[in-house]
Amino acid sequence: MTDIQCSSHSGYSDHRSYASSKSSQCVTRHIQPVIVVHGGGAGSICKERSERVQDGVTKAALIGYNILKEGGSALDAVEGAVMALEDDPEFNAGNGSVLNEDGQIEMDASIMDGKNLSSGAVSSLRGIANPIKVARLVMEKTNHSFLTDRGAACFAKNMGIPTIPVEKLITERNVKRLKKEKLEKTNFLMDMDKNTGTVGAVALDRNGNLAYATSTGGIINKMVGRVGDSPCVGCGGYADNEVGAVSTTGHGESIIKVNLARLVIFHMQQGKNPQEAADAALRYMKTKVKGLGGVIVIDKTGEWAARWTSVSMPWASAKEDKLQCGIVPETVQIIDIGKNKNPNPCI
Numbered sequence: 001m002t003d004i005q006c007s008s009h010s011g012y013s014d015h016r017s018y019a020s021s022k023s024s025q026c027v028t029r030h031i032q033p034v035i036v037v038h039g040g041g042a043g044s045i046c047k048e049r050s051e052r053v054q055d056g057v058t059k060a061a062l063i064g065y066n067i068l069k070e071g072g073s074a075l076d077a078v079e080g081a082v083m084a085l086e087d088d089p090e091f092n093a094g095n096g097s098v099l100n101e102d103g104q105i106e107m108d109a110s111i112m113d114g115k116n117l118s119s120g121a122v123s124s125l126r127g128i129a130n131p132i133k134v135a136r137l138v139m140e141k142t143n144h145s146f147l148t149d150r151g152a153a154c155f156a157k158n159m160g161i162p163t164i165p166v167e168k169l170i171t172e173r174n175v176k177r178l179k180k181e182k183l184e185k186t187n188f189l190m191d192m193d194k195n196t197g198t199v200g201a202v203a204l205d206r207n208g209n210l211a212y213a214t215s216t217g218g219i220i221n222k223m224v225g226r227v228g229d230s231p232c233v234g235c236g237g238y239a240d241n242e243v244g245a246v247s248t249t250g251h252g253e254s255i256i257k258v259n260l261a262r263l264v265i266f267h268m269q270q271g272k273n274p275q276e277a278a279d280a281a282l283r284y285m286k287t288k289v290k291g292l293g294g295v296i297v298i299d300k301t302g303e304w305a306a307r308w309t310s311v312s313m314p315w316a317s318a319k320e321d322k323l324q325c326g327i328v329p330e331t332v333q334i335i336d337i338g339k340n341k342n343p344n345p346c347i
Contacts, residue, residue, distance in 0.1 A: 033068035034204050034304055034319035036296040037061045037081050039091050040197025040216075041249045041310030050314075050327055052090050057316040058325050060084040062337065064201055065318035074211035074245075075113055075136070078201040082109075082132045082213040085199035089171050093199045094129055096171055097217020099178045100224050105169050107217050108231040109135040110146075114210030114239035121231035124149040127163040128156055132215045135231070137161075146231065174220075181221045197310070198230050200237060200247030202298045210245040210298065212237035212261075219252065228252025234262035243268050244300055250285075250293020250310060258285045264295055274298065274305035282309050 039057045064081035068074070086094025097105045109131035110121035120139025123146070125131045134156045138147050147155050157163070198216035214237045216230040229235035229252040236252075238261040239245035246261040255261075260281055267277035274297035285291040286309055294308025296315060306315040306326075316325035321338035 031204065031206050031208050032302055032320050033065070033077075033206050034298055034302045034317065035061055035064040035068060035077050035081060035201060036203075036298060036304050036306060036317040037064065037085070037199070037201040037315065038247065038249055038294060038296045038306065039085060039199055039314035041292065041294040041308055041313045042197060043311045045312055045314075045327060049090065053314045054316075054325060054327055056085060056088040056090050057314045058323065060088075060199075060201070061316035061318045061323065061325070064203060065323075065337075068203060068205055071206065073207075074203040074205040074209045074239075075111065077203040077205065078211045078213035079111065079132055079136055081201040081203075082199055082215050083130045086130050086132060086215055089173075091199050092197060092217045093215040094131065094217075095169050096174070097169060098174050098220040099170065100218070100222045100226070102224055103170075103175070103178060104224070105166060105217060106222075106224070106226075107131045107215070108227055108236075109213070109215035110231045110233060110236055111135045111139060111213040112211060112233060112237060112239040112245075113139070114212075114241040114245055117240065119145050119233045121146040121233065122148065122152040122156075123227045123231045124225060125152055125156070127166045127169070128153075128161060129164055129169070130161075132213050134159070134161055135213075135215075145233070148227075149225075177220055197249035197293070197313075198236070198247075200249060200296065202237075202239070202245040202247050202296050202304075204245070204298050204300070204302050208241060208300065210239045210241050210300065212239045212245045212247045214247045214249075216252075229255035229260070232256060234259045237261045238265050240265060241300060244274065244298055246295055246297050248293060248295050249308075249313065251291050254285055254289045254291025255293055257289050258291070260285055260293065260295065264297055268297075268299055274303055275307060278305050278307035282307060285309075 060081040064077035067077040089096035108123040112119040200214040263281040294313040
């Protein structure tokens with residue numbers, strides 16, 4: 001990697017979805033921590049790869065949940081979960097990011113603290129394994145909310161984030177996918193349906209704090225410098241302790257047009273539960289701009305939902321020592337992950 005010189009400073013009947021979890025009607029003294037992760041909206045996933053993908057989101061959810069169970073913050077949990085997904089080459093983030101038209105990787109990420117609405121974001125990062133870590137540093141170590149390209153790279157270097165050769169982030173699968181994409185030049189809707197989307201996480205900690213984190217490599221064969229929804233607060237995610245937390249996935253340009261994450265929050269502010277809010281927002285995006293995608297949502301009480309209009313969306317959640325996971329509608333596994341239980345239940 002070249003050194004960078006830095007200064008010292010629609011019709012709704014076919015809605016594809018699963019997953020929601022309503023809070024108990026009982027009043028409890030302690031907030032139960034909860035985390036939900038997604039691995040991106042996508043088209044059909046072959047059986048062999050689906051096992052690896054489900055394994056990845058399951059491990060990420062368990063990493064985040066263990067942080068919460070040990071008293072860690074929602075921010076720590078979503079960062080930890082997303083870093084695990086960035087490290088997994090099966091997902092379109094970090095190691096495994098798709099390639100732009102020049103065959104290069106440009107990565108975007110954002111994170112938000114629901115306690116005070118602080119946020120951090122980066123875009124067009126290259127040669128950094130975990131963009132979400134840099135996004136959090138932007139939030140906590142600068143007076144800004146968003147850094148891009150060379151400025152983001154300089155900041156990461158000044159913060160001691162190591163760079164790695166870009167080639168180490170490029171997978172053979174994505175090289176082949178870029179070549180295929182250039183040859184096929186498929187239409188808009190097909191492109192959205194097969195887009196691997198993003199990775200993301202939302203969490204509620206025992207202190208009632210909410211957070212989200214979202215990270216992506218973007219869209220295959222994108223123009224150099226293209227930035228999608230993932231680093232844009234209100235589009236790629238949102239978190240507010242008074243309402244809830246959201247992370248989105250899907251066609252970035254469509255998500256930006258409707259401010260999908262903030263739209264979900266708006267519907268919850270109007271009294272809808274997470275599932276209803278997610279469905280209403282996704283329906284609006286599909287009807288208004290023909291956009292496909294998915295969302296994971298947690299409200300301030302710990303009720304959560306995972307909803308999508310793409311063919312599939314790998315997801316996993318953990319709450320009250322129960323892990324749920326799935327990829328396609330109507331197929332869900334629910335496993336006890338309490339003490340001495342199987343830590344990899346969805347494989």
